[in-house]
């Protein structure tokens with residue numbers, strides 16, 4: 289059965305919770321794909337051989353999506369987190385906007401074809417931070433207010449706006465308040481289909497640049513009816529597993545009417561210099577308890593981010609079944 293529009297599902301079916309896939313980048317790495325590249329998880333798509341039917345890498349990507357779907361995911365993401373035009377044009381042979389558009393179209397069609405018409409597809413857009421690797425500090429230099437966020441996002445955003453295979457645009461892991469305010473200032477001509485913003489929040493429940501969730505909610509409420517009508521959900525991603533339920537609860541208290549999404553990482557800590565993950569923390573709770581708290585606090589899309597695997601998604605799916 290073909291999916292109903294995502295906006296209709298979120299707005300008119302308040303009891304329905306969607307299961308998102310896990311962290312695609314780190315899961316590909318687990319499966320032996322080399323993502324140690326300035327374009328990170330988009331690296332496999334940049335080689336011509338990926339597009340040949342016999343490609344081994346292509347098989348690995350398909351197997352990953354297949355395993356997430358078997359685990360219960362009914363909304364999946366394109367592997368385009370670090371496929372912004374700047375990173376791609378500076379680091380690959382794709383140099384023009386026309387070639388870039390063909391590149392994104394190929395990734396999206398490949399993903400849609402593989403997941404089918406029944407499931408939802410998110411067009412993943414990583415933050416400006418992804419280009420300079422500071423998702424977990426939010427340190428955008430001395431003048432974050434002067435960065436041309438629109439110029440940075442525009443080529444990828446325009447592509448996802450017009451691509452009918454994309455149901456929902458996801459701005460992921462946003463760590464800086466200036467960037468967040470920029471995205472929230474764009475009207476329906478600039479973001480013309482449903483979108484969400486995933487905030488990158490630390491263990492003290494602050495945006496990585498130190499902004500409180502209260503300041504963020506005051507800003508959102510202050511936009512009143514000027515807010516882009518396509519903003520469908522707010523949420524957090526790549527926050528640590530142990531803190532995620534508390535962070536979501538706070539967000540829900542500040543923005544009670546807003547549908548939320550949450551997809552924490554495994555709780556390990558990323559070292560950007562070594563590009564490795566460290567110190568697996570002991571999980572305070574299991575997925576079942578955590579997912580119940582998510583559902584009780586307004587979560588409508590639940591999944592995993594970096595270092596979560598199909599096994600995590602299966603546990604999330606069975607908890608969602610039980611509690612939603």
Ligand code: MET
Nearest residue numbers: 311312313369461526594
């Ligand atoms: C650094 S957060 C990365 C999110 C992205 N969707 C991925 O897992 O590939």
Ligand SMILES: [Zn+2]
Nearest residue numbers: 311526593594
């Ligand atoms: Zn992540």
